[in-house]
Amino acid sequence: MGLRFVDGLEPACVPDFDVLRLLVDRLVVDFFVLVTDPPLVPDDELAECRARWRAGFFCAASAVEAMANAAISATSRTFMVLRIIGGILPFGTIHDMTQGIERALVAAIDAERDAMRDLLQALVALPTENPPATRYRPCVELLQATLVDLGFEPQTVDIPSPADAPRTAVRAWLGDSGPVLYFHGHYDVVPAASSSQFVPKVEGDTLFGRGSSDMKSGLVAMLYAARALLSTAAPLAGRVGLLFVPDEETGGEFGSGALDAAGQLTPPGKEAIGMLLPEPTSGVVWHANRGAVTLEATVHGRAAHVALAHQGVNAFERALPLLNRLAALAREVERRGSVLLVGGRVEAGSNFNVVPSECRFTVDRRVTPDEDFEAEKKHLLALFADARADGLDLSVRVIQEGRAASTPPDHALGRALADSVAAIKGEAPAFEPCPGLLETRFYAQHAIPAYAYGPGILAVSHGPQEFVKISRMIECAKIYALTAARILAAA
Numbered sequence: 001m002g003l004r005f006v007d008g009l010e011p012a013c014v015p016d017f018d019v020l021r022l023l024v025d026r027l028v029v030d031f032f033v034l035v036t037d038p039p040l041v042p043d044d045e046l047a048e049c050r051a052r053w054r055a056g057f058f059c060a061a062s063a064v065e066a067m068a069n070a071a072i073s074a075t076s077r078t079f080m081v082l083r084i085i086g087g088i089l090p091f092g093t094i095h096d097m098t099q100g101i102e103r104a105l106v107a108a109i110d111a112e113r114d115a116m117r118d119l120l121q122a123l124v125a126l127p128t129e130n131p132p133a134t135r136y137r138p139c140v141e142l143l144q145a146t147l148v149d150l151g152f153e154p155q156t157v158d159i160p161s162p163a164d165a166p167r168t169a170v171r172a173w174l175g176d177s178g179p180v181l182y183f184h185g186h187y188d189v190v191p192a193a194s195s196s197q198f199v200p201k202v203e204g205d206t207l208f209g210r211g212s213s214d215m216k217s218g219l220v221a222m223l224y225a226a227r228a229l230l231s232t233a234a235p236l237a238g239r240v241g242l243l244f245v246p247d248e249e250t251g252g253e254f255g256s257g258a259l260d261a262a263g264q265l266t267p268p269g270k271e272a273i274g275m276l277l278p279e280p281t282s283g284v285v286w287h288a289n290r291g292a293v294t295l296e297a298t299v300h301g302r303a304a305h306v307a308l309a310h311q312g313v314n315a316f317e318r319a320l321p322l323l324n325r326l327a328a329l330a331r332e333v334e335r336r337g338s339v340l341l342v343g344g345r346v347e348a349g350s351n352f353n354v355v356p357s358e359c360r361f362t363v364d365r366r367v368t369p370d371e372d373f374e375a376e377k378k379h380l381l382a383l384f385a386d387a388r389a390d391g392l393d394l395s396v397r398v399i400q401e402g403r404a405a406s407t408p409p410d411h412a413l414g415r416a417l418a419d420s421v422a423a424i425k426g427e428a429p430a431f432e433p434c435p436g437l438l439e440t441r442f443y444a445q446h447a448i449p450a451y452a453y454g455p456g457i458l459a460v461s462h463g464p465q466e467f468v469k470i471s472r473m474i475e476c477a478k479i480y481a482l483t484a485a486r487i488l489a490a491a
């Protein structure tokens with residue numbers, strides 16, 4: 001094993017004494033070699049070094065190579081070479097420093113288990129239900145305060161949105177320059193089955209509550225991954241950009257969609273290296289997503305008392321031919337391996353003895369990456385246009401619209417993510433397309449590689465018994481930190 005200096009590191013990479021001591025305490029590095037150039041450093045500085053570092057030895061630059069090699073061949077797994085020049089301590093690394101940093105990241109996250117669980121409970125207790133978009137403000141404030149506590153300088157980003165429903169994203173940066181790896185998540189949740197879902201409950205390793213799986217545990221994992229990268233002074237040739245947005249559960253129109261349209265999602269001048277999204281992927285990586293066109297149609301009629309039904313216009317009956325045509329299209333789409341859900345939500349009339357004046361229903365078309373999104377959307381909308389042409393009094397509202405997107409699994413970020421999952425879990429993950437819409441699309445459409453991988457389970461997300469395993473949240477924090485350390489590794 002030879003000795004290798006890494007020179008020219010930025011002063012910003014310099015770990016302070018406390019960080020060095022942390023590395024020694026956790027046995028991440030076995031010892032330090034302190035190189036002085038010129039050989040003599042002020043006595044008081046050397047004394048401080050000796051006092052504060054339990055491990056390590058000190059020598060002049062001229063003698064370091066022989067001494068370091070002797071030390072390595074004895075017992076060391078990892079050591080650091082520190083060079084004092086003019087009182088500054090840039091630090092160089094040798095052979096398996098990468099492993100050393102990764103052990104430090106894992107140890108730093110393990111030490112925060114209780115804090116992570118407590119933060120998840122606090123986030124779940126805030127009912128950021130969407131629709132209708134409640135309690136966003138306190139959630140933004142909690143995320144900001146947490147970022148400050150963790151050593152970051154958060155910014156809020158006002159999102160173009162209706163004046164009576166202002167929307168805010170929270171952003172923070174780790175590092176000053178170089179390409180950005182985005183840690184992107186949403187803080188809104190789908191409406192709860194009951195208000196008790198906002199009283200988080202911990203049973204052993206399981207935390208129950210709305211948003212625990214989708215995706216507040218993911219936000220916590222990303223926050224503490226960034227914190228670990230900061231506290232261990234992991235050498236990054238780039239930045240991590242944390243971005244937490246609202247309104248994902250209603251399609252992102254006043255969340256990521258508006259930020260993207262305003263050029264705020266990936267700010268100009270900041271080259272992006274990739275994006276990670278902590279959706280509940282149930283252990284696999286989602287590298288692609290279906291597109292979606294989701295509509296709400298309202299057929300209009302005229303109300304009348306049942307005894308005078310002939311004077312009314314029954315909106316439900318008038319909707320039936322259109323619904324039948326939509327159902328026939330759904331069967332055809334299914335035969336092609338795609339999805340059209342008719343009537344996910346249906347409502348009509350006010351009582352059994354009143355002719356319904358309105359019939360409202362939803363239509364949710366999910367388009368696979370190999371289908372032509374525009375052609376499929378046109379085909380669907382044509383059914384509504386035909387019904388109107390036949391005299392149906394009909395209005396249609398677009399609830400959400402988003403395109404399919406994909407990133408090849410073998411992109412450098414995909415490999416770094418898979419390797420990191422394997423390092424933590426002992427097994428590489430499968431890559432699969434997501435059955436739903438994903439905010440990875442906002443990045444993938446700008447040719448930025450984007451993957452979803454998170455602690456939650458899809459099958460329990462949005463359900464009445466939503467939960468997450470706390471240990472999975474810890475694992476994901478480690479996986480995000482390792483992925484960032486690998487993809488942004490200083491050359």
Ligand SMILES: [Zn+2]
Nearest residue numbers: 214215248279
């Ligand atoms: Zn989600």
